[in-house]
Amino acid sequence: MGFLTKRQKPPVVEESMLHFKWPVVIHRSSRRRTMELRVTRDNTIRVLCPASVTDQQIEHWIQSKSSWIDAKLLVNSKRQSIVLPKLQTGAYWWYRGQNLTLKIEQSKHSGVELIEDALVVGSAGAxxxxxxxxxxxxxxxxxxxxxxxxxxxxxxxxxxxxxxxxxxxxxxxxxxxxxxxxxxxxxxxxxxxxxxxxxxxxxxxxxxxxxxxxxxxxxxxxxxxxxxxxxxxxxxxxxxxxxxxxxxxxx
Structure with missing residues (x-):
């Protein structure tokens, strides 16, 4: 025979926005016991914290993390500036840290060959x-x-x-x-x-x-x-x- 358990109350959750050097989304929850800082790839800065934490406390905490946030945003900007290589002759493809020039040629025998600084692709079908x-x-x-x-x-x-x-x-x-x-x-x-x-x-x-x-x-x-x-x-x-x-x- 099983025992009945007392149903837990759903957490009280509140979301708000604060504007510091960057806009910050604040997510307060009655169940959370610690503070957490996240910077997503779309540059959203989010603070997850207990419901009792004040805006002033968050502001001081954010200021202490400003260097870390800037570093994360810099990484995101570098990610966004990356251009993926194209599948066309003359495009650059990385291999072991080096830029190789892609060359696509019509050939009866399909395959890829590294010739000096060129990546030569032979293909019967283009x-x-x-x-x-x-x-x-x-x-x-x-x-x-x-x-x-x-x-x-x-x-x-x-x-x-x-x-x-x-x-x-x-x-x-x-x-x-x-x-x-x-x-x-x-x-x-x-x-x-x-x-x-x-x-x-x-x-x-x-x-x-x-x-x-x-x-x-x-x-x-x-x-x-x-x-x-x-x-x-x-x-x-x-x-x-x-x-x-x-x-x-x-x-």
């Missing part, structure tokens, strides 16, 4: 969907070889052995490591400079020793790449480009 698929397959193959090579190198240096290495396109993250010792990476990071790909490899392998983001974890990461913070910034600033490069209109 449709953009076909060209995109050829490029996607070529980049994936390059990523497979590069990630495996670097993971083998850094796993040896760290004295770890991943149970499995997988490559896949992630929507919101760059990689993962699970409790079974399996690591996975977003293969599209092959477009980034080599140091950034190395950082991603190192990051997930370090989780095989520290399954958290503790000081010990970051110290281990830093022991393999002292400038890892620069690599993290690169990933943040170029997330839109990297995640969108190989999408077609249906994705």
């Amino acid at each position: 449709g953009q969907q076909t060209i995109l698929q050829l490029l996607r397959s070529w980049y994936f193959d390059q990523a497979h070889g590069r990630f495996l090579q670097r993971a083998t190198l850094f796993a040896d240096r760290l004295s770890v052995k991943p149970a499995r290495i997988e490559l896949k396109p992630y929507r919101a993250m760059w990689g993962r490591c699970n409790s079974r010792g399996e690591v996975a990476y977003d293969w599209r990071v092959i477009v980034a400079p080599d140091r950034v790909l190395d950082y991603l490899v190192i990051h997930e392998l370090c989780h095989l020793k520290h399954f958290d983001h503790s000081r010990s974890f970051w110290s281990l990461v830093e022991s393999q790449q002292p400038e890892y913070r620069d690599s993290r910034v690169w990933l943040t600033e170029h997330a839109t480009l990297v995640k969108s490069m190989f999408l077609d209109g249906s994705e």
